[in-house]
Amino acid sequence: MTTPIIRVKDVHKSYGKGPNRFDALKGVTFDINEGESVAIIGKSGSGKSTLMHVLALLDAPTAGTVELEGIDTSTLKGKKLNRARNKTFGFVFQQFFLTANISVLENVMLPMKIAGVRRSERKARAHTALEQLEMDDKASNKAVNLSGGQKQRSVIARALVNNPRIIFADEPTGNLDTATGGNVEDILFALNRDKGITLIVVTHDDELAARCDRRIYIRDGLLVNDTTEVAA
Amino acid sequence: MNALDLIGTAASNTFRSKTRTVLTILAIFVGAFTLTITNGLGTGINRYIDDTVTSIGAEDVMTVSVSQDANTGFADSSGPAEYDPDAIASDGFNRPGSTVVALTPDDLETLASIDGVLDVEATKSISPNWIQSGDGPQYLTSVGGLVDGQTVQLAAGTAPSADSDAFELNVPISYVESLGFADADAAVGQTLTIAITDAERTQHLVDATIVGVAEESIAATGAGGLVVNDALTDELYSTQNIGIALDEQERYAQASIRFDAAATDADVTALKERLTDAGYTGTTVADQLGTFKTIIDAIVLVLNAFAIIALLAASFGIVNTLFMSVQERTREIGLMKAMGMGGGKIFGLFSLEAVIIGFLGSAIGVGIGMLVGTGISSVLAGALLADLPGLTLIAFDPLSVTVIIFVVMAIAFLAGTLPAARAAKADPVESLRYE
Ligand SMILES: Nc1ncnc2c1ncn2[C@@H]1O[C@H](COP(=O)(O)OP(=O)(O)OP(=O)(O)O)[C@@H](O)[C@H]1O
Numbered sequence: 001m002t003t004p005i006i007r008v009k010d011v012h013k014s015y016g017k018g019p020n021r022f023d024a025l026k027g028v029t030f031d032i033n034e035g036e037s038v039a040i041i042g043k044s045g046s047g048k049s050t051l052m053h054v055l056a057l058l059d060a061p062t063a064g065t066v067e068l069e070g071i072d073t074s075t076l077k078g079k080k081l082n083r084a085r086n087k088t089f090g091f092v093f094q095q096f097f098l099t100a101n102i103s104v105l106e107n108v109m110l111p112m113k114i115a116g117v118r119r120s121e122r123k124a125r126a127h128t129a130l131e132q133l134e135m136d137d138k139a140s141n142k143a144v145n146l147s148g149g150q151k152q153r154s155v156i157a158r159a160l161v162n163n164p165r166i167i168f169a170d171e172p173t174g175n176l177d178t179a180t181g182g183n184v185e186d187i188l189f190a191l192n193r194d195k196g197i198t199l200i201v202v203t204h205d206d207e208l209a210a211r212c213d214r215r216i217y218i219r220d221g222l223l224v225n226d227t228t229e230v231a232a
Numbered sequence: 233m234n235a236l237d238l239i240g241t242a243a244s245n246t247f248r249s250k251t252r253t254v255l256t257i258l259a260i261f262v263g264a265f266t267l268t269i270t271n272g273l274g275t276g277i278n279r280y281i282d283d284t285v286t287s288i289g290a291e292d293v294m295t296v297s298v299s300q301d302a303n304t305g306f307a308d309s310s311g312p313a314e315y316d317p318d319a320i321a322s323d324g325f326n327r328p329g330s331t332v333v334a335l336t337p338d339d340l341e342t343l344a345s346i347d348g349v350l351d352v353e354a355t356k357s358i359s360p361n362w363i364q365s366g367d368g369p370q371y372l373t374s375v376g377g378l379v380d381g382q383t384v385q386l387a388a389g390t391a392p393s394a395d396s397d398a399f400e401l402n403v404p405i406s407y408v409e410s411l412g413f414a415d416a417d418a419a420v421g422q423t424l425t426i427a428i429t430d431a432e433r434t435q436h437l438v439d440a441t442i443v444g445v446a447e448e449s450i451a452a453t454g455a456g457g458l459v460v461n462d463a464l465t466d467e468l469y470s471t472q473n474i475g476i477a478l479d480e481q482e483r484y485a486q487a488s489i490r491f492d493a494a495a496t497d498a499d500v501t502a503l504k505e506r507l508t509d510a511g512y513t514g515t516t517v518a519d520q521l522g523t524f525k526t527i528i529d530a531i532v533l534v535l536n537a538f539a540i541i542a543l544l545a546a547s548f549g550i551v552n553t554l555f556m557s558v559q560e561r562t563r564e565i566g567l568m569k570a571m572g573m574g575g576g577k578i579f580g581l582f583s584l585e586a587v588i589i590g591f592l593g594s595a596i597g598v599g600i601g602m603l604v605g606t607g608i609s610s611v612l613a614g615a616l617l618a619d620l621p622g623l624t625l626i627a628f629d630p631l632s633v634t635v636i637i638f639v640v641m642a643i644a645f646l647a648g649t650l651p652a653a654r655a656a657k658a659d660p661v662e663s664l665r666y667e
């Protein structure tokens with residue numbers, strides 16, 4: 001069997017200390033294989049975002065290990081960690097996080113700028129990504145002037161411009177109407193299907209969850225149900 | 233992110249909040265402007281003093297006289313000083329009626345033998361009765377010569393030639409009108425008659441050519457009188473000494489000695505000590521103007537301190553501006569970190585922004601400071617300071633101007649480190665947390 005792209009072993013995550021200590025994750029274990037689309041589902045406050053942050057190496061677990069392609073991520077520090085973040089992940093957030101007063105193109109180029117890609121190549125790749133999302137005509141518009149759906153498509157362009165292995169999407173359709181949301185979902189699943197990019201979606205939305213290969217249910221920091229295990 | 237992108241991004245971030253940035257730049261501008269003006273004041277005045285020093289004497293020349301134990305005219309606790317037959321009344325050099333002990337040829341030999349003395353030349357003291365141009369009125373004046381290395385700041389013509397056998401002299405520009413010439417240029421080439429009385433009370437007239445007109449300055453050569461060449465000095469001196477026994481003639485109030493031009497301050501001090509040990513007092517031109525310069529430097533230092541205080545106040549503006557922009561851009565910082573931008577680069581991004589603000593403020597401040605300073609100088613040179621030709625009150629030299637810009641940028645960088653460090657430390661998860 002091939003090494004899973006992400007392997008989570010008994011991960012705990014606590015916030016605060018002493019009497020204020022709160023255990024957001026109380027020991028979760030699962031694997032995600034390359035090319036899968038996975039939904040992380042659960043009630044508000046159950047620990048979904050916390051889990052996603054740990055998977056995306058934005059936060060270190062209090063206990064337990066997260067392996068990325070077989071490498072214990074606690075051994076990744078400084079430059080290596082930054083390289084892993086930059087090369088491996090793309091992010092799509094509910095609240096977009098576009099820089100308002102610069103152009104869409106500049107926003108999309110940001111991950112490549114961080115990676116140190118030459119300016120001419122940056123531009124070419126950003127335009128290609130925007131074209132893919134039918135957003136190229138808005139490239140020189142300021143991000144603040146876009147509609148919600150256009151913003152989210154710009155964000156997806158930014159997420160995929162560095163050819164990531166995994167795209168993390170935290171409530172990607174939460175701020176969009178049903179039609180626009182459905183459109184954004186189509187784009188994400190197309191990327192998963194056509195390019196083999198692993199898709200990890202955090203959502204409340206059962207319909208979106210149903211479109212994923214697999215669903216991981218979280219309640220009060222514990223994994224309560226994993227559809228692959230059910231199937232097995 | 234490579235260095236060029238970092239600078240480019242910082243530059244465009246600087247102007248994301250235009251009003252705030254412009255106000256901060258303005259605060260820096262005020263400080264840099266003040267610093268430029270005060271610094272220019274120091275440069276201008278000191279440059280003027282330096283020019284004056286070159287005009288009164290070469291820097292490797294020392295004036296030597298015999299050291300005296302008691303000041304005539306003042307009560308001395310150790311009793312009156314003993315009468316010295318070599319004491320002569322010196323004219324024009326000391327207070328009227330006071331005496332100095334004259335230097336004899338023996339003294340000159342002793343001086344020449346002192347270690348470090350390259351050359352000794354007695355200063356021949358000449359007292360003409362009057363000078364006259366054509367049939368015009370007669371005027372009182374004093375006479376001085378040029379030592380090797382001395383220059384005259386000229387308004388017209390040339391300095392008197394040291395090698396020439398002809399009698400040549402310079403007159404100060406203030407004499408031109410009194411002597412009946414239209415302007416400085418008209419005076420050049422004219423003849424001036426000098427009347428001088430010898431020891432037998434006979435008056436002699438000597439004709440000399442005016443070869444140049446000297447600018448007036450705070451310490452002009454020849455104490456603001458005529459500047460004559462060696463040929464004329466010798467002529468006047470021998471005329472003045474007619475009737476004095478030959479062995480009595482060679483009495484000088486002071487002499488000029490020359491030392492190695494490359495001598496350090498320590499060498500000069502050591503030479504002065506050797507002179508003192510031998511019973512002489514040596515004074516350099518630098519000694520005469522040194523105190524003046526020290527005072528100017530001290531005043532400029534105080535003024536600079538005020539400017540620096542203004543800059544420090546402005547640097548708090550930078551701290552404030554950057555904290556606000558770190559605050560506003562929390563999410564952006566979090567996102568960049570999530571995308572793999574290192575803390576060091578984030579720090580660089582914000583501290584560069586501070587440096588850019590500092591650079592703009594200082595460059596504009598220095599630029600406008602130089603314009604205004606030059607303007608003030610030229611206005612004052614024609615009015616308030618017209619009596620001090622050659623003085624540019626506020627002058628600039630490229631080095632100190634560059635230093636100002638770099639100092640301000642360094643202060644700005646230091647001010648930026650605080651907010652930049654906060655940005656660099658920001659936790660990406662914290663920054664991305666939804667409200
Ligand atoms: N920095 C923190 N300090 C203290 N508690 C925290 C912190 N971050 C998260 N929590 C707590 O951890 C729990 C899980 O939070 P998390 O954001 O993962 O929930 P979620 O499942 O994403 O909820 P939602 O669906 O509302 O986004 C919550 O109870 C939250 O209050």
Ligand SMILES: [Mg+2]
Binds near residue numbers: 048049050
């Ligand atoms: Mg959440």
